Amino acid sequence: MRGETKPQVCVVGLGYIGLPTAAIxxxxxxxxxxxxxxQHVVDTxxxxxxxxxxxxLDGLVRGVVxxxxxxxxxxxxPADVFVIAVxxxxxxxxxxxxxxxxxxxxxxxxxxxxxxxxCIILESTxxxxxxxxxxxxxxGLRPDLKMPGKTEETPDVSIAYCPERVLPGKILEELTxxxxxxxxITPRCARKALAFYKRFVRGTCVTTDARSAEMTKLVxxxxxxxxxxxxxxxxxxxxxxxxxxxxxxxLANRHPRVxxxxxxxxxxxxxxxxxxxxxxxxxxxxxxxxxxxRQVNDAKMHHVVAQAEALIEAHPGVPxxxxxxxxxxxxxxxRESPARFVASRLAHRFxxxxxxxxxxxxxxxxxxxxxxxxxxxxxxxxxxxxxxIVLVDHDIFKAVPIEERSGAIVYDTRGxxxxxxxxxxxxGLRLAS
Ligand code: SAJ
Numbered sequence: 001m002r003g004e005t006k007p008q009v010c011v012v013g014l015g016y017i018g019l020p021t022a023a024i025x026x027x028x029x030x031x032x033x034x035x036x037x038x039q040h041v042v043d044t045x046x047x048x049x050x051x052x053x054x055x056x057l058d059g060l061v062r063g064v065v066x067x068x069x070x071x072x073x074x075x076x077x078p079a080d081v082f083v084i085a086v087x088x089x090x091x092x093x094x095x096x097x098x099x100x101x102x103x104x105x106x107x108x109x110x111x112x113x114x115x116x117x118x119c120i121i122l123e124s125t126x127x128x129x130x131x132x133x134x135x136x137x138x139x140g141l142r143p144d145l146k147m148p149g150k151t152e153e154t155p156d157v158s159i160a161y162c163p164e165r166v167l168p169g170k171i172l173e174e175l176t177x178x179x180x181x182x183x184x185i186t187p188r189c190a191r192k193a194l195a196f197y198k199r200f201v202r203g204t205c206v207t208t209d210a211r212s213a214e215m216t217k218l219v220x221x222x223x224x225x226x227x228x229x230x231x232x233x234x235x236x237x238x239x240x241x242x243x244x245x246x247x248x249x250x251l252a253n254r255h256p257r258v259x260x261x262x263x264x265x266x267x268x269x270x271x272x273x274x275x276x277x278x279x280x281x282x283x284x285x286x287x288x289x290x291x292x293x294r295q296v297n298d299a300k301m302h303h304v305v306a307q308a309e310a311l312i313e314a315h316p317g318v319p320x321x322x323x324x325x326x327x328x329x330x331x332x333x334x335r336e337s338p339a340r341f342v343a344s345r346l347a348h349r350f351x352x353x354x355x356x357x358x359x360x361x362x363x364x365x366x367x368x369x370x371x372x373x374x375x376x377x378x379x380x381x382x383x384x385x386x387x388x389i390v391l392v393d394h395d396i397f398k399a400v401p402i403e404e405r406s407g408a409i410v411y412d413t414r415g416x417x418x419x420x421x422x423x424x425x426x427x428g429l430r431l432a433s
């Protein structure tokens with residue numbers, strides 16, 4: 001619209017979601033102030049640089065910082081639209097209880113600068129009811145403002161929940177093109193938030209209520225977790241029966257209504273391995289399938305450790321390479337990574353026999369200190385290690401030709417080398433997954 005005033009936006013939390021979101025909003029010509037508690041993150045962004053690895057993000061951030069559209073600060077500043085994208089981890093109680101304290105801390109900061117007409121949007125994956133709890137917190141801090149759902153009159157501010165759905169490695173593309181659910185505390189709040197997302201989202205934006213939007217996000221990730229659990233359970237059944245799980249899945253998926261996902265060393269990342277617990281926590285008696293899916297995926301990590309240990313013990317003295325630490329292919333994110341879990345267990349047990357290949361790591365994570373395990377490059381591993389344990393399906397691993405690995409004993413937890421000769425039966429192991 002000609003002459004239209006762009007809203008000033010404040011994005012709280014400049015992590016894997018917040019920073020790309022801030023940059024995309026800025027690209028739509030809205031001035032953005034990004035907020036992070038880390039001075040290092042703030043300084044990095046203000047130099048036009050980035051602190052995370054994500055396809056094309058460096059160029060985008062550089063461009064919007066140079067154009068003066070994105071600035072970072074540790075202090076929340078007044079704005080027209082506030083987007084909260086902070087972590088929602090577990091409490092440290094060992095019961096997978098969601099910890100919404102970062103959301104509430106961000107909301108408290110926002111409350112301090114809030115004015116009539118502002119819109120607050122929560123993007124953090126959150127238990128059902130969090131957006132309303134956030135509204136109640138702000139209502140307590142700002143009794144001068146009429147809150148949505150708390151007044152018969154037109155409220156002074158709008159509050160909505162709008163989860164992200166982006167896949168690491170494709171964040172910028174998916175932020176722009178994925179459909180979005182926009183859940184308002186009231187329909188008016190949803191309409192206000194919709195108008196904002198329309199500025200930079202090309203996918204369809206569907207409005208709903210805040211609780212449904214919160215649950216939708218959790219359901220999406222629980223759905224994927226349960227489906228991966230099915231594949232992982234199949235892989236453990238196949239190991240028991242001496243079957244090649246990849247072959248079975250490939251054949252079954254030829255059925256027009258069957259689409260089994262891929263087994264791996266377990267499920268990692270900070271979303272799929274976490275979010276299902278938010279549902280279980282909210283309805284423990286009603287969620288046995290979702291709970292079991294989580295347990296199966298966690299059990300797969302221990303299954304892989306046991307299989308790898310048996311293989312290594314069956315070949316005394318043979319050097320071992322673990323390929324990959326990331327939680328999935330082609331990213332530098334090692335959080336909640338099953339590959340990292342397996343590799344560190346093997347490093348603690350077998351010490352200097354273990355070499356780790358991880359092209360996205362500059363050094364080994366802290367739990368590898370004092371184990372004797374070393375970080376090596378792929379060539380070194382292929383030339384020196386008689387046992388290769390594939391834990392991540394990075395493209396660089398997939399590209400290793402058969403000639404460079406045919407002499408090795410391979411435990412391929414990702415099924416990236418279908419042409420690899422089977423492990424000799426003398427090892428007593430059946431490693432189909
Ligand atoms: N995995 C398998 N087998 C598969 C697919 C995945 O073992 O067939 C493993 C991966 O190796 C990884 C884990 O699952 O360890 C999760 O990877 P992912 O690619 O399935 O998902 P994330 O965690 O990168 O992103 C998910 C996505 N959610 C869904 O696909 C429903 C993404 O769209 C969400 O935005 C993201 O969670 C999030 O932020 O919640």
